[in-house]
Amino acid sequence: MDYFLSEEQMMIKELARQIAVEKIVPVRQELDEKEEFPWEIMRVLAGSDLFGLFIPEEFGGLGKGSLELTLAVEELSAACLGVSTTYAANALGTYPILLFGTPEQKQKYLPDIAAGKRLVAFGLTEANAGSDAGGIQTTARLEGGHYVLNGTKQWITNGGEAEIYTVIAMSDKSKGPRGASAFVVEKDTPGFSFGKKERKMGIRASATRELVFEDCRIPRENILGREGMGFIVAMKTLDSSRVGVGAQGVGVAQGAFDEAIKFTRSRVQFGHPIIAFQAIQHMLADMATEIEAARALVYHTARYMDSGANDVTKVSAMAKLFATDMAMRVTTNAVQVMGGSGYMREYPVEKMMRDAKILQIYEGTNQIQRNVIAQNLIKEAAKAK
Amino acid sequence: MRIAVCIKQVPDTAEVKINRETGTLVREGVPSIINPYDMHAIEAALGLRDALGGKVTAITMGPPQAEAALREAISMGVDDGLLVTGREFAGADTLATSRALSGAIRAIGADLIVCGKQAIDGDTAQVGPEVAEFLDIPHVSYVRKIIEAEIDHEARGSIKVERLMDEGVDVVQAELPALITVVRELNTPRLPSLRGKINAKKTEIKKLSAAEIGLTPEVVGFNGSPTQVKKIFTPAPRCGRRVLEGGLEEQVEALVKELMEKKCL
Amino acid sequence: MPLKVEKNVCSGCGACITVCPYxxxxMEGGKAEIGEYCQLCQACLTACAEGAIKEYKGDLEKPGQADLSAYKGVWVFAEQRGGKVAPVAFELLGEGGKLAGQRGVELCAVLFGATRQEARELVRRGADKVYFCDxxxxxxxxxxxxxxxxxSLINEHRPEIVLAGATAIGRSFLPRVAARLKTGLTADCTGLEIEPETGNLIQTRPAYGGNIMASILSPGTRPQMATVRxxxxxxxxxxxxxxxxIIEVKAGEFRRSRAKVLASIREEEGAMKVNLQEADVIISGGRGLKGKEGFQMLRELAVLLGGTVGASRAAVDEGWIPYCHQVGQTGKTVAPKLYIACGISGAVQHLVGMQSSxxxxxxNKNPEAPIxxxxxxxxxxxxxxxxxxxxxxxKERKNGR
Known part of the structure; x- marks a missing residue:
């Protein structure tokens, strides 16, 4: 199908696919089994300019938008969600600087990020603040020219591997959500350390760690936006990144679907390739239809965001919700149509199914996405009166 | 350093299948690619340019569609492309090809010429050394490692490399200008970059005909080729195939016996 | 010869398009048209049911050398490594002897850089004359x-045929000789014969990764040069x-060398040399070996059989064994007496490198494997x-003996 992509958008898709096929597919199983961080692939992505995709040209990027990032994430996800999570989390961590950074902050960080020289992570989640971002307990106390950070961030993607962290902490606990602020913390800052690497069900190539702040002093100018804007920074960041998670869903589903088609054409039972059986055909037809529906929603949302629209919360939540629930179904059914083979590690679909599960959980569980959508529906209905 | 990379567009033999009945190659739908060895040549040239500065020009001889190979090279970071093209070049053997390529190289000037060891369609490995001879410059074949390269302001310089021989490795130092042919071991070719791809779309590919490189039609293409293909045929299928029978142990026993009889052991 | 389509005979069936490897x-106006990408492989010629594709002589006669008959004799370049003549030189003398016999001319060897004793060995192996430079x-x-x-020697003595081994050495410098003499050179030949009518040398070589064989002539120039596998x-x-x-010659002005060998390192892996091309027995491993450890068994087998270890590209790409062991299109082409392929499925690229064993x-565990x-x-x-x-x-056989 023609998705009405521009020539440059086609190039981005092509390039990301080439990287996926040549550099990721051959190593994905090993990365998964060894739970190894994909540094080599990150270097390839850096060389290909893909880290600079959504960063303005004045800061060394290519000045593209959400759709371009979506296309890249989708293609990488078709090969390995662990790798694409690492890539997408880098974008997630970069958004606070891109959206709220001062010109000086942008000049300081964005060129290195665009060149893929320094990796970024976003630190929001805590033991008692996951879906409830208001429960943040990490504090940032102003002491002269410094903020002093104390607390622990949990399950931070790229934690320990990234060099730049955008972190949400409470600068004034008494104000509740309005007392949160966003900061840039660099890796080697004294008082900043990492917990052990988490052992996960899927996306094992990606690194997930605790960020531990113990009287960690950062310069006052490392605050992003003003004091008290932390919650807004977090919400706007998630608004920007959600569609990327949707793109991951489309990608992994497509990857699993392609494996399923290949397999069902060659596997013979009762004297026929199993793709000749209606039971299989109907499953494949449903899978393909759902993938296209999700892709349409994801692409359209990205285009809407790129048009400069402000009200992207609802539609980006929808894209994330629909595409990732779809991804879970499609990867599960890919295992199903491939039967015993699908369950074996010799084929990639069992990994895709394990990987896909995270999409329904991270960057706001799909239950939270439904809350977000519903809240917006209520608001819209109220406005319409 | 001015570096010229000679590349060739070839059918992707990894995609070529043989029709078992007719014994002919099934060429339908087989994509054209840059000869895989030449990808290593491009990487070597880019690596040297990145380290020493200068410019890399990719050169190919072929029909107009060979331009795609040059654009692919540019997407990897090559600075510009030069297409030696025209009907007069058709049917060239290695001598005529080398004559044309060396003429083009002379036209642009180069301190170092990098070629892949051989092309996967012809497998002759002759064009590199022949180009060097036409240009009257030294060459080193089968380079598996570039140890160092240096060049001064008057284009005097040298390149020190490891050359892969049948029974080991030679360390060879060549005066510049020189030509090297490279093997797969040398490096891992980089993937294109997005900026490179955008650049490749925009860059104008320079085209040269025989006349423009000072060659007459008699010395290029078919007319300038001393070798001629008399006939093409498919290799005879192997015969004497024997299926071994019995359990594994019996099969192995039978194999050892057969090999003894054939005096292989 | 260039190929042309006779438009009035062409049915426009497209069979030639399907078989053309290049x-x-x-199809132009319902008729086939051969473009400039043609490599003269003639695949279309055999595919055309109507016989519409024909060879034609170009308008221009090739600028050949005036008197081909002035060239007489078969020469073999006897390469030496470390002062010893390489075995391929004896093979070339064997083959060259046959050709010289048919042409009724003498067989000469050229030996640069070994001892007089080695030159005498070349005589024992069939050379009538040895041009020797120490x-x-x-x-x-x-x-x-x-x-x-x-x-320079060729210019002086004018042999009609010059052969060298298709080895690292032969394939590197012989093209320079051909370019200097502006004569034809055919790479990596597996068959040589004299065309009875013309006395030309028919040089047969695998092309297109060994999927097809090509017979090559250099009818208009002398000497006819070939490297031989x-x-x-x-x-x-x-x-x-x-x-x-044994005729001694001086290197003289040809001592000039702008690419100097600073060091020469003979690589040996354990006690086993990795000269795949000259091994009589090769035990090769592929992806089916599942890892580095698998090659240990192959080494044990190789020691028992007095052979050397090869590998498929897959195994090399996995990093289980160095590249110098690779057999196939992007590795070495080998033709040992015995080739044992272990866990190699037999991709075309591998087969072309070993199928003349x-x-x-x-x-292999897969009975359908192309190997x-x-x-x-x-x-x-x-x-x-x-x-x-x-x-x-x-081992039982060995001990039993």
Whole structure:
């Protein structure tokens, strides 16, 4: 199908696919089994300019938008969600600087990020603040020219591997959500350390760690936006990144679907390739239809965001919700149509199914996405009166 | 350093299948690619340019569609492309090809010429050394490692490399200008970059005909080729195939016996 | 000869387009048109049911050398490594002797940089004359002195045929000689014969990754030059009573070399040399070996059989074994007496590198693997069972003897 992509958008898709096929597919199983961080692939992505995709040209990027990032994430996800999570989390961590950074902050960080020289992570989640971002307990106390950070961030993607962290902490606990602020913390800052690497069900190539702040002093100018804007920074960041998670869903589903088609054409039972059986055909037809529906929603949302629209919360939540629930179904059914083979590690679909599960959980569980959508529906209905 | 990379567009033999009945190659739908060895040549040239500065020009001889190979090279970071093209070049053997390529190289000037060891369609490995001879410059074949390269302001310089021989490795130092042919071991070719791809779309590919490189039609293409293909045929299928029978142990026993009889052991 | 389509005969069926390996034929106005990408492989010629595709003589006669008959004799470049003549030189003398016999001319060898004793060995192996230069410039292999002196000798003595081994050395410097003499050179030949009517040398070589064979002529120029794949030709018989002339030549001006060998390192892996092209027995492993450890069994087998270890590209790409062991299109082309392929499925790229081996044994768990199509003997099963069994049986034989 023609998705009405521009020539440059086609190039981005092509390039990301080439990287996926040549550099990721051959190593994905090993990365998964060894739970190894994909540094080599990150270097390839850096060389290909893909880290600079959504960063303005004045800061060394290519000045593209959400759709371009979506296309890249989708293609990488078709090969390995662990790798694409690492890539997408880098974008997630970069958004606070891109959206709220001062010109000086942008000049300081964005060129290195665009060149893929320094990796970024976003630190929001805590033991008692996951879906409830208001429960943040990490504090940032102003002491002269410094903020002093104390607390622990949990399950931070790229934690320990990234060099730049955008972190949400409470600068004034008494104000509740309005007392949160966003900061840039660099890796080697004294008082900043990492917990052990988490052992996960899927996306094992990606690194997930605790960020531990113990009287960690950062310069006052490392605050992003003003004091008290932390919650807004977090919400706007998630608004920007959600569609990327949707793109991951489309990608992994497509990857699993392609494996399923290949397999069902060659596997013979009762004297026929199993793709000749209606039971299989109907499953494949449903899978393909759902993938296209999700892709349409994801692409359209990205285009809407790129048009400069402000009200992207609802539609980006929808894209994330629909595409990732779809991804879970499609990867599960890919295992199903491939039967015993699908369950074996010799084929990639069992990994895709394990990987896909995270999409329904991270960057706001799909239950939270439904809350977000519903809240917006209520608001819209109220406005319409 | 001015570096010229000679590349060739070839059918992707990894995609070529043989029709078992007719014994002919099934060429339908087989994509054209840059000869895989030449990808290593491009990487070597880019690596040297990145380290020493200068410019890399990719050169190919072929029909107009060979331009795609040059654009692919540019997407990897090559600075510009030069297409030696025209009907007069058709049917060239290695001598005529080398004559044309060396003429083009002379036209642009180069301190170092990098070629892949051989092309996967012809497998002759002759064009590199022949180009060097036409240009009257030294060459080193089968380079598996570039140890160092240096060049001064008057284009005097040298390149020190490891050359892969049948029974080991030679360390060879060549005066510049020189030509090297490279093997797969040398490096891992980089993937294109997005900026490179955008650049490749925009860059104008320079085209040269025989006349423009000072060659007459008699010395290029078919007319300038001393070798001629008399006939093409498919290799005879192997015969004497024997299926071994019995359990594994019996099969192995039978194999050892057969090999003894054939005096292989 | 260039190929042309006779438009009034062409039915526009497109059969030629399908078989053309170079995508050189297009349909124009319902008729096939051969474009400039044509490599003259003639695949279309045989495919055309109507016989519409014909060879035609170009308008221009080739600028050939005036008097081809002034060229007489068959020459063999006898390459030496470390002062010893390489075995391929004896094979070339064997083959060259046959050609010289048919042409009724003498067989000469050219030896640069070994000892007089080695030159005498060439006489024993069939050379009537040996052009011998013991200049120390030839101790290490450098292209320019070899190319310069050989080209000069050819110009002086005018042989009609010059052969060299298709080895690292032969394939590196012989193209320089051909370019200097503006004559034809055919790479990596596996067959040589004299065309009876013309006396031309028919040089047969695999092309297109060995999927097709091409017979090549250089009708208009002399000498006709070829590099010949090692292990394909039978070495000449050694005859101690043979007499021949050893003619010393001087390197002189050809000592100039702008690419100097600074060091020469012979690589040996354990006690085993990795000279795949000259091994009589090769035990190769592929992806089916599952890892580095698998190659240990192959090494044990290789020691037992006095062979060397090869590998498929897949195994090399996995990093299980260095590249110098790779057999196939992007590795070495080999033709040993015995080739044992273990856990190699047999991709075309691998097959072209080993299918001219005398005996091929394939061991693979997949009975459908293409390797079995070229195998003399095939065993279907698990390597981890078969290889230890084979090693045990071979040891029993050895001890029993």
């Amino acid at each position: 995508d050189a034929i297009k 200049d120390e410039i030839f101790t290490n292999f450098e292209d320019e002195p070899n190319a310069g002196l050989l080209a 090692p292990k394909v030709m039978k070495p000449g018989r050694c005859d101690d009573s043979r007499q021949g002339e 005398d005996i091929i044994v394939a061991i 079995f199509n070229v195998a003399t003997y095939g065993i279907v099963g698990d390597l981890n069972e078969i290889l230890p069994l084979l090693i045990r049986k071979l």
